[in-house]
Amino acid sequence: xxxxxxxxxxxxxxxxxxxxxxxxxxxxxxxxxxxxxxxxxxxxxxxxxxxxxxxxxxxxxxxxxxxxxxxxxxxxxxxxxxxxxxxxxxxxxxxxxxxxxxxxxxxxxxxxxxxxxxxxxxxxxxxxxxxxxxxxxxxxxxxxxxxxxxxxxxxxxxxxxxxxxxxxxxxxxxxxxxxxxxxxxxxxxxxxxxxxxxxxxxxxxxxxxxxxxxxxxxxxxxxxxxxxxxxxxxxxxxxxxxxxxxxxxxxxxxxxxxxxxxxx
Amino acid sequence: xxxxxxxxxxxxxxxxxxxxxxxxxxxxxxxxxxxxxxxxxxxxxxxxxxxxxxxxxxxxxxxxxxxxxxxxxxxxxxxxxxxxxxxxxxxxxxxxxxxxxxxxxxxxxxxxxxxxxxxxxxxxxxxxxxxxxxxxxxxxxxxxxxxxxxxxxxxxxxxxxxxxxxxxxxxxxxxxxxxxxxxxxxxxxxxxxxxxxxxxxxxxxxxxxxxxxxxxxxxxxxxxxxxxxxxxxxxx
Numbered sequence: 001x002x003x004x005x006x007x008x009x010x011x012x013x014x015x016x017x018x019x020x021x022x023x024x025x026x027x028x029x030x031x032x033x034x035x036x037x038x039x040x041x042x043x044x045x046x047x048x049x050x051x052x053x054x055x056x057x058x059x060x061x062x063x064x065x066x067x068x069x070x071x072x073x074x075x076x077x078x079x080x081x082x083x084x085x086x087x088x089x090x091x092x093x094x095x096x097x098x099x100x101x102x103x104x105x106x107x108x109x110x111x112x113x114x115x116x117x118x119x120x121x122x123x124x125x126x127x128x129x130x131x132x133x134x135x136x137x138x139x140x141x142x143x144x145x146x147x148x149x150x151x152x153x154x155x156x157x158x159x160x161x162x163x164x165x166x167x168x169x170x171x172x173x174x175x176x177x178x179x180x181x182x183x184x185x186x187x188x189x190x191x192x193x194x195x196x197x198x199x200x201x202x203x204x205x206x207x208x209x210x211x212x213x214x215x216x217x218x219x220x221x222x223x224x225x226x227x228x229x230x231x232x233x234x235x236x237x238x239x240x241x242x243x244x245x246x247x248x249x250x251x252x253x254x255x256x257x258x259x260x261x262x263x264x
Numbered sequence: 265x266x267x268x269x270x271x272x273x274x275x276x277x278x279x280x281x282x283x284x285x286x287x288x289x290x291x292x293x294x295x296x297x298x299x300x301x302x303x304x305x306x307x308x309x310x311x312x313x314x315x316x317x318x319x320x321x322x323x324x325x326x327x328x329x330x331x332x333x334x335x336x337x338x339x340x341x342x343x344x345x346x347x348x349x350x351x352x353x354x355x356x357x358x359x360x361x362x363x364x365x366x367x368x369x370x371x372x373x374x375x376x377x378x379x380x381x382x383x384x385x386x387x388x389x390x391x392x393x394x395x396x397x398x399x400x401x402x403x404x405x406x407x408x409x410x411x412x413x414x415x416x417x418x419x420x421x422x423x424x425x426x427x428x429x430x431x432x433x434x435x436x437x438x439x440x441x442x443x444x445x446x447x448x449x450x451x452x453x454x455x456x457x458x459x460x461x462x463x464x465x466x467x468x469x470x471x472x473x474x475x476x477x478x479x480x481x482x483x484x485x486x487x488x489x490x491x492x493x494x495x496x497x498x499x500x
Contacts, residue, residue: 140371160371167413168365214366217329221359222431223351223383 024066024136028240029145032133035247040126042251051254052121058250059128066132073131080127084120091116139163148234165211173204277341278302279435279463280326280357285335287321295321297487299335303435308464310474312492313484319467320362322484323437326465327354340434355384357435358428362443364420365413373423374408380431398430402456418449425456436464442473
């Protein structure tokens with residue numbers, strides 16, 4: 001359990017440092033956020049395989065050019081695809097249509113299988129685009145980009161604070177966990193374990209709240225009265241325009257592929 | 265640097281004055297009973313006391329993070345009661361927290377140091393210049409784009425000090441500044457603090473550290489603040 005938690009925590013703070021520099025890094029953060037958002041919208045609402053697969057192809061290209069750490073990316077994609085596997089197993093049985101085979105009186109349908117596969121393709125395409133365009137920037141850059149895109153201040157602050165303190169809280173968790181181990185605590189399925197883990201998380205919660213209060217005090221001491229200033233100017237350059245336009249053209253193509261079928 | 269080591273020589277108004285201050289926690293009984301205290305120009309007062317004696321509470325009361333049950337806090341000649349009045353006081357009396365992680369909440373060092381000046385109404389450009397200058401004065405140049413949570417304990421302490429000093433306070437209030445610092449970082453901190461012109465109120469359990477800095481030592485026990493007998497006084 002602790003391993004899963006640790007993984008999700010380290011990926012936040014470290015991702016920006018772990019891939020090699022590429023031309024994608026030079027593109028303005030806002031352009032990247034908007035492009036990936038629109039891409040997700042278009043791909044998820046496509047009805048057919050051609051645009052979805054084209055999207056996936058585009059995602060592969062972006063992953064390639066952003067020089068992501070392949071092993072790391074694969075591990076994360078597999079985590080989601082395991083969930084998709086469940087979908088593939090379930091959807092054929094719940095969607096009515098032409099039967100493939102039947103188990104215990106339940107019939108699997110071609111339509112269901114195709115639907116599940118389509119969803120899998122879409123999900124992978126969106127995930128990979130997010131990895132290559134959004135996850136390659138540091139979390140604080142993402143926060144600033146969102147702020148410049150007029151996302152509500154509160155949400156941006158929430159995210160920036162989370163980025164800053166996730167690490168501190170995970171340290172605190174590990175510290176307490178280690179202190180438990182030092183007193184010969186081993187995870188078992190018994191009442192004692194449940195109680196202790198309950199205490200652990202309860203204490204973590206209390207400590208986090210207390211820390212939040214102290215942070216708020218510290219901010220007040222430096223004259224904070226509700227406004228938070230972001231310290232950077234983002235400028236749209238030539239690369240950003242070129243990338244943005246090219247990406248939008250591609251998205252228009254995907255939309256076109258969807259509409260085309262309507263006329264048939 | 266040399267300062268006149270005679271706090272009482274100037275009989276002008278104290279920078280911070282506390283009159284009959286009392287405070288009690290809901291389930292712990294009273295922590296402070298009728299505390300009186302004055303801080304004068306270029307004094308460095310060390311407050312000693314056991315764990316849980318209420319030292320931190322006293323500091324938080326001074327800057328208005330906790331509200332006193334009874335008593336007055338007069339900062340720079342003005343009695344502070346409301347949040348607005350305390351806000352003005354806090355700009356002139358910089359509080360350094362026990363845990364640097366509480367204070368450094370921005371992703372990068374520069375953003376964190378800039379936070380204070382921006383709140384005081386400086387423009388972004390001015391804030392950047394002031395922050396860089398303060399970092400330089402503390403010998404922390406080159407740290408501005410570092411990520412705050414990846415700094416070492418000593419570095420974090422220096423950055424928090426920078427983030428307070430950049431607001432140009434007249435009084436520094438330090439809550440166990442040597443907490444979890446190694447000898448080298450401690451020596452560095454002492455040198456920096458000794459060179460600063462501000463009056464200070466310091467809490468520290470570190471005898472050596474407080475002896476080096478203190479011009480006056482007080483003792484907080486059973487809610488009473490008393491002058492320490494046979495006080496060791498530093499030669500500033």
